Amino acid sequence: MRKILVVGAGQSGLQLALGLQSHGYDVTVMSNRTADEIRSGRVMSTQCMFHTALQHERDLQLNFWEARAPKIEGLGVSVAAPGSFDPGPAQRAIGWVGRLDGYAQSVDQRLKMAGWMETFAQRGGQLVIHGAAVGDLDYFSRVYDLVLVAAGKGELVSMFARDPERSPYREPQRALAAAYVHDLGPHPEHPEFDAARCNLVPGVGELIVSPSLTAHGRADMLFWEGVPGGPLDVFAGVRDPGEHLSLTLALMERYTPWEYERARKAELTDAGGVLAGRYAPTVRNPVGRLPGGGLVLGVGDVVVANDPLTGQGSNSASKCAASYLASILEHGEKEFDEVWMRRTFERYWETARYVTKWTNAMLAPPREHVLELMEAAGRFAPVARRFANGFDDPADFEGYFYEPEKTKAYLASVAGG
Known part of the structure; x- marks a missing residue:
């Protein structure tokens, strides 16, 4: 043996x-x-x-936990309007959700x-x-x-x-800060199903919100990814879990107010439910x-x-x-x-x-054709669905994501159909 x-x-x-x-x-x-x-x-x-x-x-x-963990049936993307968050609150320029062909889960x-x-x-x-x-x-x-x-x-x-x-x-590209919380309200745009939400704030960073299963039951993860040295890069010296959550929510109120509205009553799952760090x-x-x-x-x-x-x-x-x-x-x-x-x-x-x-x-600033793709996903369900399912199979992005010419041809084919 x-x-x-x-x-x-x-x-x-x-x-x-x-x-x-x-x-x-x-x-x-x-x-x-x-x-x-x-x-x-x-x-x-x-x-x-x-x-x-x-x-x-x-x-x-x-x-072992598949029957208990929330079924994540969609992937949502929101993009803040550039400059709208200075001084804030930000305005959302793009927002949509694409359905997943097979559900996702988090434990x-x-x-x-x-x-x-x-x-x-x-x-x-x-x-x-x-x-x-x-x-x-x-x-x-x-x-x-x-x-x-x-x-x-x-x-x-x-x-x-x-x-x-x-x-x-060679250097970390984001400062990371996560909080596991209870009592996050349903998303008003899809209250009938769960979705992971990716919120892009150009030049500042990203907020990912996703349901999960913990030892304490159903929870949601609030995960900030901040550009180093920017306004989200403020968690390194925070040691108190409660302060970590308060800071998370305050940043949501300014940069992603559409997510903050359902997080007003959020509470940490437990004292160990926060994490901060960075790596290259x-x-x-x-x-x-x-x-x-x-x-x-x-x-x-x-x-x-x-x-x-x-x-x-x-x-x-x-x-x-x-x-x-x-x-x-x-x-x-x-x-x-x-x-x-x-x-x-x-x-x-x-x-x-x-x-x-x-x-x-x-990780790089979004190029013009990528923003056009994101905007088109809000008008064409097949685009939103294809982008969402790329999280399962990232190889599919080769066909339409990286090169402006391929993006243009793909969107033209969708619009024509």
Whole structure:
């Protein structure tokens, strides 16, 4: 029986570990926190998983919360009129919602990762609660047939060099601030169904509002992405959760008043329901070389860490786990050498490159033809629907999003039809 070590207990690492376990592999997972510590801790992310990623979980029978989590049936976009927010409140120039072909869902990762860790152990997997250093992996690389690093922060990431050809940014492009809340009212434009809402404030940043399931029941995530140094970049020194929420709501009142109206009575789900930080979007070399000569393979956001602006983090993690699982199963009893590791990553990159290209494009100021596309989506339901479903399959943006000529031709075909 092949022995595999997975370092890290997030979406990608645990999904891959549970998938390997279901196929009879001897799997060990290392985590620096227990399930109880994760469950009772601070939120780790925002997440909205679309159909393809959810199906990967269904395929492994890991969709434990699907019946309880809100079904997100649409994706809405609003754009503030440039300059209308100075001094504010902003005026909305564009607003629409596109229906998703398959619903999306969000489960608080504190709930999901704790549950998956316990499931892994209950199914006979070895769960080691210990932080791993490079020196530890030097030993483990001689004991295990394959070591997978799925811990996207800390010392271990330094083993994976930045890929400059695939990483256009060296600095964080957004200051991030999230709050999980109860008592958010329904959206007046679609009260009969849930939708994730993306609010663009040109030159300032973005607000993403999306429903989720937490240990405390139904919640909504209020997630600001601020241009560094701008008016939204004010959360770094905030330590009090209540102050974090008050600041979130005050910024909504000025920059997205159409969202603020339903958030007036919002309250935090719990004291750990806030998060702030920033990081530079980075694609890394997938193979880490240890001091003793052993090799490890990076997984998930260890190797591809996009800005969360487009809501792709947990989706990409799930797709990476599914791709790596297929590569490992197909490899059989052969050695997991460097050639295989690089080929395995490139197989995943065939999907991930579309996510990276789209996310990096959305981080830049919107070009004129993109704003024309956004405006047209408010008049033509097929445009809104296609854009919304691009969150599940970002490869589709190649056909009409990046080049003005393709955008013009697509909109002409829609209008003509």
